[in-house]
Amino acid sequence: MRKQAPKLSAKQAAVGYLSRRDHAEKELRQKLIMRGYSEPDVSEAIAFCQDYNWLDDARYAVMIMKNGIAKGWGWLRIEQEMHIKGIHHAIVSQTADECEIDWYELACEVAQRKFGASEMDTPKEKARRFRFMQSRGFDFDQIKSALNIEDEY
Structure with a gap:
């Protein structure tokens, strides 16, 4: 049985996901591919969202950092969470360097x-x-x- 084509465009689906909560680029890419969108459509939707600054891994990393600190997590746990979400190592390092927590x-x-x-x-x-x-x-x-x-x- 063939999978039915999605009713919304990849851009509409991406904006819908981002309207509910922030996502990392890798996370959003996986969700769109799982819904049946083609790789070129997904890449175009992600580029569209990045152009409008709706998708920003650096901002998402800072949010994960703040949420982790509020939950009482140490840096190792926060770093692990960022890697699980698919945030690039360079962004993780930059976030750690900019953090001013004791x-x-x-x-x-x-x-x-x-x-x-x-x-x-x-x-x-x-x-x-x-x-x-x-x-x-x-x-x-x-x-x-x-x-x-x-x-x-």
């Missing part, structure tokens, strides 16, 4: 919010907290600082 301070805030002032009295509890902070995307030094860990892990 990751150590954010790690402390996340740890305080999650664990409060409760004691880390067993190695099992220490490992649990460490894993939680790792899953949030903080690096080893940031976690040690946030959890006040003096010894080697």
Whole structure:
């Protein structure tokens, strides 16, 4: 059975997706191809959206950064999210360079919010907290600082 041709043009579909939320170029390209649009039509629609500044990977990367920080994610988790969405490595690096957040301070805030002032009295509890902070995307030094860990892990 043949797939039915899309009713909207690729440009209309792209604008429709972008009217609901921002997308990365790769993400939008995949959605349009999945809907059955040809590669030339998809490329033309993406170029059209970029010309009007409706599709901008740099702006999308900043949005992912802000959302990640608001969720209490560290840089490693935010960077992973950007790569999953298909943002080019150069844009990811540029976003990281322009970011003025203190990751150590954010790690402390996340740890305080999650664990409060409760004691880390067993190695099992220490490992649990460490894993939680790792899953949030903080690096080893940031976690040690946030959890006040003096010894080697």
